[in-house]
Amino acid sequence: MPLNQDEKKEVLADTGFISEKIKQRPINRKKLLRRTAITFFLAIVFGIVACFTFLFLQPVFSDRLYPEAEPEPISFPEEEVQDELTPEEMFADEFQIAEVEAQYLEANQKDQIDEAIASYAFSASDYSKMMYSLKSVAQSVGTSIVTVTAVSNDTNWFSESFESSGSASGVIIANNGSSYFIVVPSSAISEAESIKVTFVDGSMANAELKLADDVTGLSVISVSRSDLTENTRNKVTTSFLGSSNNGTMTGLPVIAVGSPIGIQGSISYGIITSEKTTLNLEDSYYKLLTTDIYGSTLGSGVLANLNGQVIGIIDMSYNTEDLENHICAIGITELKTLFEDLSNGRARAYMGIHGTTIPADILEQQNIPAGAYITKTELGSPAMQAGIQSGDIITAIDGVEVSSYEQFISKLAQCSPDDIITVAVKRQAPNDYIELDIEVTLSSATHN
Template sequence: MIGMDDQKDKKQNQENINSEAKPETTDFMKETIKQRPLNRKKLLRRTIITASMAVIFGLIACVTFLLLEPVISNRLYPEEEPQTVVFVEETREDEILPEDMLTEDRLADEAESSPEPTAPAALEDSQIEQVLSEMELGVEDYLSLSGAVRDVAKTAENSMVKVVGITSDRDWFNNEYQNEDIVSGVVVADNGREILILANLKNIKGAELLEIVFINGDTYVAEIKQEDRNTGLGILSIVKAKMAPATIDVAKPVSMGTSSNVNLPGNPVIAIGSPMGVENSISIGVVTSSGNAVHLPDATYKWIGTDIYGSTSASGILINLRGQLIGIIDMTYNDGDMKNLISGIGISELKKLVECLSNDKAIAYLGVYGMDVPVDAHEQMQVPLGAYIYETVVDSPAMEAGVQSGDVITKIGQTEITSYQELVNALYQLRPDAQVTVILMRQGPDGYTEMEVNVTLK
């Protein structure tokens, strides 16, 4: 039994050995991965979405930058606030006569030639008259006087600029070209942030671009700060940060004079700018008249006439022998028989207007022609003191509110009115589109009756 078991074990072991030696056969399954076919529609859609998102993000970034850039710039570099422009009103002026200038020149020459200069004593009027009576004028004196006048004009010319209004147009062959209209302007103020230029904009209406050429030849683009519809005068501004320091140095505001002097007629006057219709021209003459007035809606200005023969398209300014501005050349109001004689509007009556325009204040429009109530009419006919209205402009705020010819305005808003000029000054303090209450006196069968009307200014 034992032997049989041993034989079985040996046989079993032999089978095990054979089974281990026999290689095991296994079947493998090969898998081939195929690439998914390209979907052109999906690729195009994804490309469009990606590009659109990039554009949207870019637009958001641009808008954010545009909105934040001024804020950040103002924080880092605060912009200087413009100063308020104020013109000092002169009530009286002693005009320098040619003889006075000649006397001053001779005194200066004597002082220079004196070996031991002493402090000059003040001359009395009688002494001046004596010197003048003993003086014999010759060619050299005339040349000296002419040179002195020329120097005054040249100094004032530093404040003059050329205003070029540029418009685009097309010819018959559809080729684009540019038109240029030129007027003379004058620097009137520097508010710390801008150079302000006064010019008559009537001849450059509708210009697409305004360029300012200074006395040194530098050119800059200007913007209209404010404009007056009555006179056509406007203030042009140039930001100083965009200007060269050398140009700022030469762009000095003109010295303001006065045209309210009753002795203005007969005094010498110098026209600079473009009195001959040519840039940088100078003419010398005499004031022939200053008693007439230019009547415009809501304003009355002094008209200054001269004996200077010029161009009907003249522009520029009138100055006295001190180099001070006394008038703005405007040939619009000349009569037909004197259309070539240089004339202008007095600066004293314009100062308040120029001041408002320089401070970017629009002028309120009522639309009336008026005058002061004469003293005799007030005392003998009991006409109330105020602004007497002799005409209302068609479709003006005054006409729409019911103001009529013959009415006397005694109050507008909170301001009492006793003269026409007070009404004009009150309008300077009001803003367009303001609603104000106007108190007026209207004549009836039983005399003047007080009325109240509401006016919406324009």
């Protein structure tokens, strides 16, 4: 049997006297603390970098992975034109109503009803109920009224800076789900460095200017819904824009809401005294509503009917000298397209003409062409620079015929600043009218 390899070798040396003891390496506390501190500091730096990276990149990834749908553009439904009733129609209706009432009364003991009505005495409580009902309508409209405050920095004689502010009433005209859109007089925010809006519950938020119209002096500002609490959003409403061109409005009761007497939150009642006056503003045919409501020359806000619908934006700058304190407003019907453009940030074209529509009977009697009759051109306006004169009659714009000033204004509203349009003009000559094609380079009627 073969020997083991160890057996072939010599006997190993005795190692019993060797002993080994493992000694633990001493701890360097300073070095350990330094490494711990460095590790802790690097962890903080990494956390901060990761946090900022997430904050900056999260919106990008969120927009890429979950793109939000853009808000719908602001629009208002078109009104159905309701023609004024003729006297014959009014009498016919009255006769029909009277006949129905007579039949009803005969069938229900007319004498007893007449006696009951005659015996009833109206009291102060009835008047109180009526006024309370009007107040309820005003309060309902008031939930869409806001106070717009313009804040600007100024300096006094000793070079000490301070803040000055002015305010006016505005009205919420639209809500696209992400922002509220508010109409306010441009004069109230013209020199503002910041704009603050106070809502019905007293809460405040910053606003930004969308666009301002230089013709009417009205602006639209916006407030982000996310800047308001849920409680405030539940209390705020969007106004219902009614109609200022709905038959005969003269004599109808109205409510002035906002600051008609120059004090925020004030309310006044009255009736419409006239509605057919056309404001002499360029490139427009806005109508003026006047009332018997005595207010402040600095008044602002809205006129509302008894259904709580806004029918006019208060503007005291068009009052005559003898009625300077009577509340007047620009009719809401013609303002709706303007509000759409301003809310959507769509700049409006400016041509700079004043005009009117000549009545049909005068057109026939004096053999005048149908179209937009120009009464005045603004100094330095695109119309004047192009050579359009008072007395000219615009019959077409870019080849599309227009038979009235209103049609021309509607067509102009579809144009944009810097557009070059061709206007067909008929100008009176000694014997007849001559036709001219004039190119006009439009400018802008809005700014932001």
